[in-house]
Amino acid sequence: MLSPPISTTSPTLLCTQSAATLVxxxxxxxxxxxxxxxxxxxxxxxxxxxIYDGLTLSASAQLLQTLSHANDHEHFVLLTARDTTTExxxxxxxxxxxxxxxxLDDIRVSLNATASFPRGPALLSVIMRxxxxxDAMELDRWYxxxxxxxxxxxxxxxxxxxxxxxxxxxxxxxxxxxxNEIEDEIELLALHEFEAENGLGGPEHLAARSTEWRDxxxxxxxxxxxxxxxxxxxxxxxxx
Numbered sequence: 721m722l723s724p725p726i727s728t729t730s731p732t733l734l735c736t737q738s739a740a741t742l743v744x745x746x747x748x749x750x751x752x753x754x755x756x757x758x759x760x761x762x763x764x765x766x767x768x769x770x771i772y773d774g775l776t777l778s779a780s781a782q783l784l785q786t787l788s789h790a791n792d793h794e795h796f797v798l799l800t801a802r803d804t805t806t807e808x809x810x811x812x813x814x815x816x817x818x819x820x821x822x823x824l825d826d827i828r829v830s831l832n833a834t835a836s837f838p839r840g841p842a843l844l845s846v847i848m849r850x851x852x853x854x855d856a857m858e859l860d861r862w863y864x865x866x867x868x869x870x871x872x873x874x875x876x877x878x879x880x881x882x883x884x885x886x887x888x889x890x891x892x893x894x895x896x897x898x899x900n901e902i903e904d905e906i907e908l909l910a911l912h913e914f915e916a917e918n919g920l921g922g923p924e925h926l927a928a929r930s931t932e933w934r935d936x937x938x939x940x941x942x943x944x945x946x947x948x949x950x951x952x953x954x955x956x957x958x959x960x
Contacts, residue, residue: 728778731798733883735909736770738792746786750779759843759949769845769949777890784888795893796883796909802868803879840878840913843949844920848941852894852906855940862937863910870928876918883909905942920948 753774761767772783777797784790850856868880885893885907893907919925928934 728776730777732775732777732780732886733796733798734772734775734780734784734793735796736789736793737767738770738789746782750782754779754783758952760952762948762950764947767947768952769947781888781890790888794907794909795886795888797886797890799882799884799908800864801879801881802872841916841951842876842914842918842920843947843951844910844912844914845945845947845949846910846912847945848908848910849905849943850908850941852904856906856908858940859908859937862933866931866933867928870924870931871912874914874919874922874924874928876915876920878913878915880910880912883911885909916950 755773757771757773759769759771761769772780772793775783780795784793784795787793848859850859863882871877871880887893894905914920
């Protein structure tokens with residue numbers, strides 16, 4: 721699962737810590753789905769994160785060519801998406817519907833009250849750097865086998881999407897040379913979406929981070945970047 725078949729139609733997103741820039745005029749055949757949302761960090765109020773959402777691999781590659789400071793943008797392709805509506809009995813029991821290698825339509829199927837946002841108004845973003853191979857697969861098993869199910873019990877949970885970082889041309893991204901040695905590490909992104917009113921930091925959230933399996937898996941993670949984000953009012957744009 722950590723090596724999904726990547727094609728020009730694979731769902732992708734772009735993230736950058738810089739403010740959103742104006743997107744130059746794009747060709748008429750560019751997908752009519754691009755949205756830009758800017759989030760502020762609850763942990764570091766001065767920090768802003770911009771997400772370009774609703775893109776395929778071919779569209780994001782085209783967009784990158786038009787953006788200034790394109791190298792500041794991190795490029796990800798979708799691995800899995802889990803979501804459910806609050807009305808679903810699966811949500812009540814802390815379970816989630818699973819869609820593997822979904823299409824863009826699959827990702828958006830459960831957006832309801834917050835359909836005006838490309839993602840939930842509150843976002844827990846976790847980037848993890850891990851060695852490819854056995855370590856990455858163990859992290860994947862934990863996410864799919866335990867962690868997302870526990871996160872789904874947190875009040876306000878809407879959806880979890882998981883992504884793997886790629887280079888701008890769609891090839892696998894790998895950590896570069898460090899101390900004259902090639903680091904065989906990949907970077908994974910988990911976006912946990914919540915309603916504005918949610919239980920982040922509460923007992924259900926603490927329980928999701930306090931299991932024996934989680935402690936074992938976390939030993940293989942080489943580095944993390946964790947942010948709690950909230951969308952800034954007025955910083956959602958339909959670009960096309």
